Amino acid sequence: MKSQLTLKKALLTLLFVVIGATVFAQGTGKISGTVSDKKTGETLIGVSVKIAGTTRGVGTDVDGKYIFPSLAEGKYVIEISYVGYSTKKITDVEVKNNTTTSLNVIMEEAGSQTLNQVVITASFKQESVNSLYAKQKNSAVISDGVSSDQIKKSPDKNTSDVLKRISGATIQDNKFVVIRGLSDRYNTATLDGATLPSTEPNRKAFSFDIVPSNLVDNIIVSKTATPDLPADFAGGAIQIVTKDIPDQNFFSVGIGEGYNTASTFKDFKSGARNATDYLGFDNGNKALPASFPSTSKIVNRALTQTQGIAAMKSLPQDFNIYSSSALPTQNLLLSLGRVKNFKGGNKFGALLSLTYRNSQTINNDVIRDYVDVDYRDNVYKFSTNIGAIANFAYSYGKSKITFKNIYNRTYDDNFLSRTGLNSSIGGGADVKFFAFDLMQKALLKSTLEGTHPLGEKAKINWSLSYSNILNDQPDQKKVSYYRNRSDIGSPDYVYFANVTTLGKENTRLYSTLNEDNYSAAANYTLPLKMFGQTSIFKTGLSSLYRNRTFGARFLGLQLNTAASDANLIRQRPLNTLFGRDVLSNGSYNLDEIPGDADSYTANSMTNAGYLMLDNKLGAKSRLVWGVRVEQFHVALDAKVKTPQTSVDQNYVDILPSVNYTYSLTPKINLRASYYRTLARPEFRELSSGSFYDYELLAQQQGDPSLKEAKIDNADVRFEFYPQAGQVISVSAFYKKFHNAIESFNSDVNSSRTITYMNTDNVNVYGVEFELRKTLDFIAETDFLKKTTFYTNLSFIKSKVETNNVGITLLEPSRPMVGQAPYVINAGLQHSFLNDKLSFNALYNRVGRKLNIAGGRLFHGVWENPRDAVDLQLALKVLKTKGELKFNAGDILNQRTTFYFDNDQDKKYSVANGDYTLSSYKPGANYSLSFTYTF
Template identity: 55%
Template sequence: MKSQLTLKKALLTIMFALASVLVFAQGAGKISGTVTDKKTGETLIGVSVKLAGTTKGVGTDVDGKYLLGGLAQGKYTIEISYVSYATKKITDVEVKAGSVTTLNVVMEEASSQTLQQVVITGNYKKESINALYAQQKNSALISDGISSDMIKRSPDRSTGDVLKRVSGTTIQDNKFVVVRGLADRYNNASLDNASLPSTEPNKKAFSFDIVPSNVVDNIVVNKTATPDLAADFAGGSIKIITKDIPDQNFAEISLGTGYNSLSTFNDFYYGPRYTENYFGFDTKRNLPSSSTFPKNTAATEALRGNEQAMIAAVNQLPKVWKIGEHKSPLTQNHQFTLGRVKNFKDQSKFGAIISLTYRNAEQTRPVVEREYYTYDYADRVNTFSSNIGAMANFAYVKGNNKISFKNLYNRILDDRFVYREGTDVGRSSDIKYYAFDIIQKGVLKSSLDGDHKISANNKLNWNVSYANIINSQPDQRKIGYLRNIGLRNTNSPFLAVNTALTKENNRLFSDLDETLVGGAVNDQQTVKLFGKNSNFKFGVGSNYRQRNFAARLMGLTLKQADQDIQSRPIETLYSTSLINQGLYELSEITSNSDKYDANSLTSFGYVMLDQPITDKLRAVYGVRAEKFDLKLNSRGNDGSPVKVKKDYLDFLPSVNLTYALTEKANLRASYYRTLARPEFRELAPFDYYDCLSSYKPLMLPTMEPPCSCRRWGGGGG
């Protein structure tokens, strides 16, 4: 009863807090937006934006953005003017109390002194459509994207959900992106102009679900290349820009829940669960760190013959074989976002956006069929997932200068339990198989960016970034039971396969730590070529990656086959009483190749020109040079050193042509050269045995374990 009262009090507190946050006072409205060039799509700095017939106005900042505040509710006419551009008047711009009206404007360059005196008049709705069309038409390359306005009107909670709406992309597992049918292996991604490291230990992929959608300013998926893009992609390059300075102070709370007909309120089976698991952490199932626990394979083997030391070591392993059962609750998806902006008397301003996210879900796939030649399995897959995230972006703008400091932290825990039943003809056996797999992933990323207008024709930007990825499997546990097919209709029990340690029935402990440091400087100058303004751009930069990976494979084996013990259910198969009798011993099959470290340095430089050839034909062309150095250290199974060195210098030209067929249609053609570089994991001789995914084995099953053993690099099959 006391716990119920406490829960009611907590719910009432939350409801009152929500009411105080979500009730906004009616006050002055605002108009904000971005001003761009109609032909090039470049943002324009220093454009005058004012209320027609008044002196109230502002200039666009270094990002081409403006904000007109302190407006009473009603409709206004906005006048936009800029040197060498035709003046625009936009009518029917409606402002509502306490809200921000977005008005993006496209400016047309004047062709003569006479035209500068002409005023182009249009209404709010038409100008908004023109801005959207201009953004798509003026892209230098073939791309698709989505803006914050479109994201705001969608129910999407994460960037993974948003990317589903971009043409030519599909999403796997609600987080991994596929562009033009090419898997994540052939795509790259950047967040706030800094490369994103892979969040997965065994492939090149980034979990896009870790970035909340409400802080995204825009997403662009580039399907062709220009010299200023990182060239390590064959499918697409995903560029995500998050918000920094809000238009006004705000606080938003979003409480979401979800229902899945296969999972919600249905039976859910799971391994041990701890409170910290709901917040993305697990410290209960780590490899023992005491001085009496063996640190390597040799130390494990040295325990044989010393029964007391062996028993002491075995008892230190986490006792985590219990299987729980309950009804899956509704999924949880909650976000809190706070935005603050401060305008100073010297026309500078400081802004901050802070976002917190929490997600939790329990999903069940009751029947996953796996058939391959000699076996027929049915899996029940139960996955518990929790995710906590935080984003803190800060920016300061003064005159033609802007400094941004953006930070992202995310923690994901996936705890999966698989129960398998079926027949393996290759081993003439019916099987029962249990697998517990917990994965913890953490991402920390920070970037510092600067944008500066050096002169009327020169813009400079730079960035430095740091990212750290951790990925650990603290205790992946697997055990199988077999019974001969000929005994199917008898009372003969299934017997645990635990008299010898294999990759089918071991406990895996692995840790990956990767750091990425990068930086770049880009300069853009407007030059006259053949009587037309062209943009000349060049830049240099580098990215350094360092990865350390280590895994240990161990488990308990019966000293002698014993059907009474082997027929026990999984909950009592490794009971403390059996361990203390000395019936089990600790075995280890960690090989020399189960550890590696690697680093790479990518340095680049590029030059490019965005040149209007005629009024309808535009060319963007140039060349990018990338120097790639990679070093990897590991060992073969025989202990011999494995050293991999890669040293490449690539020149990557590209040409993008755009011809304006009509005001609303472009014809595009492009030529470019990009590349797909080897990943650390693909070069390492480490064997990863995956019994939980739906991959088919890479060889016909015989008496080997029935799951897929995937070998990356080293020429393995």
């Protein structure tokens, strides 16, 4: 508790020092925005933007952006002109002190030289509506997105919150995204144009809660493919672009506290804790000593007794269970933006952000009841997350160079306490099990990017990126006790520690994963005339190299059963079971399970190139088509290389795509598309290494024979935009998977191992409906005009036939693993008091979906549906520079349940024989936060 108070004092001191050191300017405002082509949506380079009646003028940069700094408060007329386009005048552009007025402009091509002299006049409000319409309609693919302007109006604090608002997207565990009901393995993500590596050691998934929403420029989720997108997705490609040059200087401070109904102020159990845990770092006490004997010396019995005792004593021996009161969740956000304008229009910008979060959560009475076990678990999780973003950009002439960096570190320290019955031990045994499990994860990503014009309209974009992923699991300790029920009434009916044999379920695991990613890309864009219309030609090359090393050691202290006091030692409580006295007298021997197949090195190289044309075919038709070619090579070798543990695969894939849009009216689009994409196994899924998951009560193991999946996709969509910012759309899609990658229960030996397989043919059909509409159609009132209802519904049917994969399963015909049959998102937004007070209500439900496919003995594991309701209330205070937010998350607090559907009735029913893999209530979350922007 003393370390907690010290940390809080340090953070508060830092906060006040930074606030006191911040100086901000007053007295002028700015106008900034982007100029785009009405038909294609492409930004325009070198457009002349002037303040009418003055000599002040600027040109748009290579991103089509412009800015007028240091403008006196008042209303202005902006004049925009460009060769081949009609000139525009925008009236009533209001500038206020210390604020930036955003004015995005849409330019129309001139039909003739005469028309080019015509001046189109529009008001600021009209042009804002027009630009929003253009953004909605001009996407080359079926996609949905959120801009920075929309994010500003929401209380979302990170990108996972923002993604909740995108049609067809669902967030799981507050950080992982599901698109169109497809699990995260079938989605891909890019940050500032570079592919994001997985933040998870055992799956393809990215934790989207690490990017603060106030630094996001836009998020686009593409549900169909174009040749310039990475090919490894079937659900969606999530593209996050962070800001680089801010519109104005700012400094934001945010603090927050959260309450969980299942955890906060409850009795919290844990292993040893130290002050650095609150900073996201272990102090080194849990690490394996550098001088610890090698695996070969231990397994070959090359240590003397003295050396063995010294090695055992060098391991941390604190097995005490500590109790405290779970503190409220704590959040801190610091963001700083700076922009410097130079003569000639050059400018330099910087964005810095630091986020901190600490939470202590409890999952009480987790039910695990199946086959021969009936357990109750209490799971305690101490988690610290720190994140930092540092973006820098320099714009000169019509060129721009950016250097963007993100760092995230997560410290998850878990303690599990289990009690219950295991009927497979003797005639049945009472069990006590304890697990101390620390996982430290870190992600560092840096991207250097440049955009430069070539000639008057063409441009080239290049990027170099590096990322590093670290997953460190020091000293995962597992200990079990049991007592035989056949001994009831006898002196032997006491708990005995399971320390006479060594298995992966009762060892100390030390593992480290380190991965380096290097990528480079170059893209060339050229506007040209085809069929009498402006078209865009685009081509590019990219490479991504990944290199991973993974090491694991399974150590254990094995009791010498010949010792006279062996049974007394086994009856010791956990905190003295491995006491220094019994280590000193030689009661234990140091042992290790050789992990030659568990440790591995792996690398992959992906080279890609593409050709793409964006054609306007007449006034209403648009065709975006092309081809992408990807060459992929992956190699993986276990610590001791054998044909059974090695992987060396090479693929060359030709991936065509066609996206057609027909503008039936200025407000209605009809779309159709075909495209081929991929899904590739992760390194961990290719490794033959086996690990015991004490929560799933099963081994987890990869399969070196796993192949990449190929997916043929087709989509059609009807879009209607009744007003700017509003949409009604209906979509249908079909996906055919060849060699889909799925997890299943491999149980030929009566014990469960979760591994992976390729299923030859999977067919997925789906329809989507989206509605975002203000309620003023009910009645023309101010209240209903400011109230927006939105919903997106997805209904999907998937069918897998596994008859020809060489595996006999209980369920040869079933839905696809991870594919939800339906996804329901709905919400209601309302703003009060001139947008100073906003209210949001969100509802989400994901249908019953298969989590792990069934094997020969065990049926499939299903995730039961649950209803989630979130409420958000945001109030702008202190002249709108401050914002007070109240969030209520998962207020229904329904059970999270995974179960074996033994009776195949598609319902969770213990009475009908279904087994429970896990079931618990996570608790509702309530938080209050305050942010102030200087």
